[in-house]
Amino acid sequence: MIRVVWGTGSGPTAMSSYDTALADAGVENYNLVSVSSVIPAATDVEAVGTAPDLGPAGERLTVVEARATTAGPGRASAALAWSQSVDDGPGLFYETAGEMDREDVERRVREGLAAGQELRDWEFTEPRVCVxxxxxxxxxxxxxxxxAVYGDSDPIL
Known part of the structure:
Protein backbone atom coordinates (compact mmCIF):
# COMPACT_ATOMS: atom_id res chain seq x y z
CA MET A 1 0.00 0.00 0.00
CA ILE A 2 1.05 3.58 -0.67
CA ARG A 3 -0.24 6.21 1.75
CA VAL A 4 -0.39 9.88 0.78
CA VAL A 5 0.32 12.12 3.78
CA TRP A 6 0.73 15.88 4.13
CA GLY A 7 1.77 18.54 6.58
CA THR A 8 2.93 22.08 7.18
CA GLY A 9 5.22 23.57 9.75
CA SER A 10 6.98 26.76 10.79
CA GLY A 11 10.16 27.36 12.73
CA PRO A 12 13.21 29.56 13.27
CA THR A 13 15.25 27.69 10.60
CA ALA A 14 14.47 25.98 7.30
CA MET A 15 15.30 22.57 8.78
CA SER A 16 13.14 23.09 11.86
CA SER A 17 10.16 24.05 9.71
CA TYR A 18 10.73 20.90 7.58
CA ASP A 19 10.93 18.71 10.71
CA THR A 20 7.70 20.26 12.01
CA ALA A 21 5.96 19.57 8.68
CA LEU A 22 7.19 15.96 8.79
CA ALA A 23 5.75 15.67 12.32
CA ASP A 24 2.44 17.07 11.09
CA ALA A 25 2.41 14.29 8.46
CA GLY A 26 3.43 11.63 11.03
CA VAL A 27 6.79 10.70 9.46
CA GLU A 28 9.30 12.74 11.50
CA ASN A 29 11.07 9.71 12.97
CA TYR A 30 12.15 8.05 9.71
CA ASN A 31 15.01 8.45 7.24
CA LEU A 32 13.32 9.34 3.96
CA VAL A 33 14.61 7.89 0.70
CA SER A 34 13.18 9.56 -2.40
CA VAL A 35 12.25 7.58 -5.47
CA SER A 36 10.94 8.58 -8.86
CA SER A 37 7.27 8.63 -9.52
CA VAL A 38 6.07 5.25 -10.80
CA ILE A 39 3.39 3.37 -8.88
CA PRO A 40 3.85 -0.42 -9.09
CA ALA A 41 1.00 -2.42 -10.65
CA ALA A 42 -1.74 -3.73 -8.37
CA THR A 43 -0.89 -1.24 -5.59
CA ASP A 44 -3.53 0.54 -3.53
CA VAL A 45 -2.98 4.30 -3.05
CA GLU A 46 -4.87 5.94 -0.19
CA ALA A 47 -4.86 9.59 0.91
CA VAL A 48 -4.67 9.39 4.72
CA GLY A 49 -3.34 12.80 5.80
CA THR A 50 -1.27 11.58 8.77
CA ALA A 51 0.73 8.36 8.62
CA PRO A 52 0.00 5.56 11.08
CA ASP A 53 2.86 3.83 12.91
CA LEU A 54 5.07 2.54 10.08
CA GLY A 55 7.78 0.89 12.18
CA PRO A 56 10.63 1.71 14.56
CA ALA A 57 12.23 5.16 14.64
CA GLY A 58 15.35 5.56 12.54
CA GLU A 59 14.33 3.13 9.82
CA ARG A 60 14.23 3.88 6.08
CA LEU A 61 10.98 5.04 4.50
CA THR A 62 10.60 5.15 0.71
CA VAL A 63 8.73 8.23 -0.53
CA VAL A 64 7.86 10.46 -3.44
CA GLU A 65 8.13 13.97 -1.99
CA ALA A 66 6.70 17.34 -2.95
CA ARG A 67 8.22 19.95 -0.62
CA ALA A 68 8.67 23.70 -0.50
CA THR A 69 10.33 25.79 2.20
CA THR A 70 10.47 29.58 2.28
CA ALA A 71 11.52 32.37 4.58
CA GLY A 72 8.85 34.80 5.71
CA PRO A 73 7.09 36.73 4.67
CA GLY A 74 6.09 34.28 1.97
CA ARG A 75 4.07 31.23 1.05
CA ALA A 76 5.23 27.66 0.47
CA SER A 77 2.97 25.24 -1.43
CA ALA A 78 3.36 21.59 -2.42
CA ALA A 79 1.18 19.29 -4.49
CA LEU A 80 1.17 15.63 -5.41
CA ALA A 81 -1.05 14.23 -8.17
CA TRP A 82 -1.48 10.62 -9.17
CA SER A 83 -3.36 8.37 -11.51
CA GLN A 84 -3.31 4.62 -12.01
CA SER A 85 -3.98 2.33 -14.95
CA VAL A 86 -7.61 1.35 -15.36
CA ASP A 87 -6.58 -2.32 -15.67
CA ASP A 88 -4.83 -2.50 -12.26
CA GLY A 89 -1.51 -1.87 -13.98
CA PRO A 90 1.13 0.67 -12.97
CA GLY A 91 0.46 4.31 -12.22
CA LEU A 92 2.21 7.62 -11.99
CA PHE A 93 2.84 10.27 -9.34
CA TYR A 94 3.78 13.82 -10.23
CA GLU A 95 4.98 16.37 -7.70
CA THR A 96 5.57 20.10 -7.74
CA ALA A 97 6.28 22.72 -5.10
CA GLY A 98 7.44 26.28 -4.68
CA GLU A 99 6.69 29.77 -3.48
CA MET A 100 3.25 30.04 -5.03
CA ASP A 101 -0.41 29.92 -4.06
CA ARG A 102 -2.54 26.78 -3.78
CA GLU A 103 -4.29 27.28 -7.10
CA ASP A 104 -1.03 27.74 -9.03
CA VAL A 105 0.66 24.68 -7.53
CA GLU A 106 -2.45 22.55 -8.22
CA ARG A 107 -2.63 23.73 -11.83
CA ARG A 108 1.05 22.97 -12.35
CA VAL A 109 0.90 19.50 -10.83
CA ARG A 110 -2.12 18.61 -12.98
CA GLU A 111 -0.30 19.84 -16.10
CA GLY A 112 2.79 17.82 -15.16
CA LEU A 113 0.81 14.64 -14.55
CA ALA A 114 -0.96 15.05 -17.90
CA ALA A 115 2.43 15.40 -19.62
CA GLY A 116 3.70 12.24 -17.89
CA GLN A 117 0.58 10.35 -18.92
CA GLU A 118 1.14 11.36 -22.54
CA LEU A 119 4.53 9.58 -22.45
CA ARG A 120 2.95 6.23 -21.56
CA ASP A 121 0.66 3.83 -23.42
CA TRP A 122 -1.55 3.26 -20.39
CA GLU A 123 -5.21 4.11 -20.00
CA PHE A 124 -5.40 6.14 -16.77
CA THR A 125 -8.07 6.71 -14.15
CA GLU A 126 -9.10 10.24 -13.17
CA PRO A 127 -6.28 12.09 -11.39
CA ARG A 128 -6.30 12.66 -7.66
CA VAL A 129 -4.52 15.65 -6.12
CA CYS A 130 -3.39 16.65 -2.62
CA VAL A 131 -2.22 20.22 -1.99
CA ALA A 148 3.56 9.28 -1.08
CA VAL A 149 4.84 6.73 1.44
CA TYR A 150 5.58 3.28 0.02
CA GLY A 151 4.68 0.57 2.54
CA ASP A 152 6.17 0.38 6.01
CA SER A 153 9.68 1.27 7.14
CA ASP A 154 12.70 -0.99 6.59
CA PRO A 155 15.87 -1.35 8.71
CA ILE A 156 18.57 0.98 7.44
CA LEU A 157 21.44 -1.08 8.82
Missing part, protein backbone atom coordinates in the same frame (compact mmCIF):
# COMPACT_ATOMS: atom_id res chain seq x y z
CA UNK A 132 -0.67 21.78 1.13
CA UNK A 133 0.16 25.45 1.57
CA UNK A 134 1.41 27.58 4.44
CA UNK A 135 2.38 31.22 4.95
CA UNK A 136 5.48 32.27 6.88
CA UNK A 137 5.57 35.37 9.00
CA UNK A 138 8.57 37.69 8.89
CA UNK A 139 11.50 36.15 10.75
CA UNK A 140 10.34 32.53 10.41
CA UNK A 141 10.49 29.75 7.85
CA UNK A 142 7.63 27.60 6.65
CA UNK A 143 7.44 24.25 4.87
CA UNK A 144 4.58 22.59 3.03
CA UNK A 145 4.89 18.96 1.95
CA UNK A 146 2.95 16.08 0.47
CA UNK A 147 4.47 12.59 0.50
Missing amino acids: ESNRADSGTYTTALVL
Whole structure:
Protein backbone atom coordinates (compact mmCIF):
# COMPACT_ATOMS: atom_id res chain seq x y z
CA MET A 1 0.00 0.00 0.00
CA ILE A 2 1.05 3.58 -0.67
CA ARG A 3 -0.24 6.21 1.75
CA VAL A 4 -0.39 9.88 0.78
CA VAL A 5 0.32 12.12 3.78
CA TRP A 6 0.73 15.88 4.13
CA GLY A 7 1.77 18.54 6.58
CA THR A 8 2.93 22.08 7.18
CA GLY A 9 5.22 23.57 9.75
CA SER A 10 6.98 26.76 10.79
CA GLY A 11 10.16 27.36 12.73
CA PRO A 12 13.21 29.56 13.27
CA THR A 13 15.25 27.69 10.60
CA ALA A 14 14.47 25.98 7.30
CA MET A 15 15.30 22.57 8.78
CA SER A 16 13.14 23.09 11.86
CA SER A 17 10.16 24.05 9.71
CA TYR A 18 10.73 20.90 7.58
CA ASP A 19 10.93 18.71 10.71
CA THR A 20 7.70 20.26 12.01
CA ALA A 21 5.96 19.57 8.68
CA LEU A 22 7.19 15.96 8.79
CA ALA A 23 5.75 15.67 12.32
CA ASP A 24 2.44 17.07 11.09
CA ALA A 25 2.41 14.29 8.46
CA GLY A 26 3.43 11.63 11.03
CA VAL A 27 6.79 10.70 9.46
CA GLU A 28 9.30 12.74 11.50
CA ASN A 29 11.07 9.71 12.97
CA TYR A 30 12.15 8.05 9.71
CA ASN A 31 15.01 8.45 7.24
CA LEU A 32 13.32 9.34 3.96
CA VAL A 33 14.61 7.89 0.70
CA SER A 34 13.18 9.56 -2.40
CA VAL A 35 12.25 7.58 -5.47
CA SER A 36 10.94 8.58 -8.86
CA SER A 37 7.27 8.63 -9.52
CA VAL A 38 6.07 5.25 -10.80
CA ILE A 39 3.39 3.37 -8.88
CA PRO A 40 3.85 -0.42 -9.09
CA ALA A 41 1.00 -2.42 -10.65
CA ALA A 42 -1.74 -3.73 -8.37
CA THR A 43 -0.89 -1.24 -5.59
CA ASP A 44 -3.53 0.54 -3.53
CA VAL A 45 -2.98 4.30 -3.05
CA GLU A 46 -4.87 5.94 -0.19
CA ALA A 47 -4.86 9.59 0.91
CA VAL A 48 -4.67 9.39 4.72
CA GLY A 49 -3.34 12.80 5.80
CA THR A 50 -1.27 11.58 8.77
CA ALA A 51 0.73 8.36 8.62
CA PRO A 52 0.00 5.56 11.08
CA ASP A 53 2.86 3.83 12.91
CA LEU A 54 5.07 2.54 10.08
CA GLY A 55 7.78 0.89 12.18
CA PRO A 56 10.63 1.71 14.56
CA ALA A 57 12.23 5.16 14.64
CA GLY A 58 15.35 5.56 12.54
CA GLU A 59 14.33 3.13 9.82
CA ARG A 60 14.23 3.88 6.08
CA LEU A 61 10.98 5.04 4.50
CA THR A 62 10.60 5.15 0.71
CA VAL A 63 8.73 8.23 -0.53
CA VAL A 64 7.86 10.46 -3.44
CA GLU A 65 8.13 13.97 -1.99
CA ALA A 66 6.70 17.34 -2.95
CA ARG A 67 8.22 19.95 -0.62
CA ALA A 68 8.67 23.70 -0.50
CA THR A 69 10.33 25.79 2.20
CA THR A 70 10.47 29.58 2.28
CA ALA A 71 11.52 32.37 4.58
CA GLY A 72 8.85 34.80 5.71
CA PRO A 73 7.09 36.73 4.67
CA GLY A 74 6.09 34.28 1.97
CA ARG A 75 4.07 31.23 1.05
CA ALA A 76 5.23 27.66 0.47
CA SER A 77 2.97 25.24 -1.43
CA ALA A 78 3.36 21.59 -2.42
CA ALA A 79 1.18 19.29 -4.49
CA LEU A 80 1.17 15.63 -5.41
CA ALA A 81 -1.05 14.23 -8.17
CA TRP A 82 -1.48 10.62 -9.17
CA SER A 83 -3.36 8.37 -11.51
CA GLN A 84 -3.31 4.62 -12.01
CA SER A 85 -3.98 2.33 -14.95
CA VAL A 86 -7.61 1.35 -15.36
CA ASP A 87 -6.58 -2.32 -15.67
CA ASP A 88 -4.83 -2.50 -12.26
CA GLY A 89 -1.51 -1.87 -13.98
CA PRO A 90 1.13 0.67 -12.97
CA GLY A 91 0.46 4.31 -12.22
CA LEU A 92 2.21 7.62 -11.99
CA PHE A 93 2.84 10.27 -9.34
CA TYR A 94 3.78 13.82 -10.23
CA GLU A 95 4.98 16.37 -7.70
CA THR A 96 5.57 20.10 -7.74
CA ALA A 97 6.28 22.72 -5.10
CA GLY A 98 7.44 26.28 -4.68
CA GLU A 99 6.69 29.77 -3.48
CA MET A 100 3.25 30.04 -5.03
CA ASP A 101 -0.41 29.92 -4.06
CA ARG A 102 -2.54 26.78 -3.78
CA GLU A 103 -4.29 27.28 -7.10
CA ASP A 104 -1.03 27.74 -9.03
CA VAL A 105 0.66 24.68 -7.53
CA GLU A 106 -2.45 22.55 -8.22
CA ARG A 107 -2.63 23.73 -11.83
CA ARG A 108 1.05 22.97 -12.35
CA VAL A 109 0.90 19.50 -10.83
CA ARG A 110 -2.12 18.61 -12.98
CA GLU A 111 -0.30 19.84 -16.10
CA GLY A 112 2.79 17.82 -15.16
CA LEU A 113 0.81 14.64 -14.55
CA ALA A 114 -0.96 15.05 -17.90
CA ALA A 115 2.43 15.40 -19.62
CA GLY A 116 3.70 12.24 -17.89
CA GLN A 117 0.58 10.35 -18.92
CA GLU A 118 1.14 11.36 -22.54
CA LEU A 119 4.53 9.58 -22.45
CA ARG A 120 2.95 6.23 -21.56
CA ASP A 121 0.66 3.83 -23.42
CA TRP A 122 -1.55 3.26 -20.39
CA GLU A 123 -5.21 4.11 -20.00
CA PHE A 124 -5.40 6.14 -16.77
CA THR A 125 -8.07 6.71 -14.15
CA GLU A 126 -9.10 10.24 -13.17
CA PRO A 127 -6.28 12.09 -11.39
CA ARG A 128 -6.30 12.66 -7.66
CA VAL A 129 -4.52 15.65 -6.12
CA CYS A 130 -3.39 16.65 -2.62
CA VAL A 131 -2.22 20.22 -1.99
CA GLU A 132 -0.67 21.78 1.13
CA SER A 133 0.16 25.45 1.57
CA ASN A 134 1.41 27.58 4.44
CA ARG A 135 2.38 31.22 4.95
CA ALA A 136 5.48 32.27 6.88
CA ASP A 137 5.57 35.37 9.00
CA SER A 138 8.57 37.69 8.89
CA GLY A 139 11.50 36.15 10.75
CA THR A 140 10.34 32.53 10.41
CA TYR A 141 10.49 29.75 7.85
CA THR A 142 7.63 27.60 6.65
CA THR A 143 7.44 24.25 4.87
CA ALA A 144 4.58 22.59 3.03
CA LEU A 145 4.89 18.96 1.95
CA VAL A 146 2.95 16.08 0.47
CA LEU A 147 4.47 12.59 0.50
CA ALA A 148 3.56 9.28 -1.08
CA VAL A 149 4.84 6.73 1.44
CA TYR A 150 5.58 3.28 0.02
CA GLY A 151 4.68 0.57 2.54
CA ASP A 152 6.17 0.38 6.01
CA SER A 153 9.68 1.27 7.14
CA ASP A 154 12.70 -0.99 6.59
CA PRO A 155 15.87 -1.35 8.71
CA ILE A 156 18.57 0.98 7.44
CA LEU A 157 21.44 -1.08 8.82
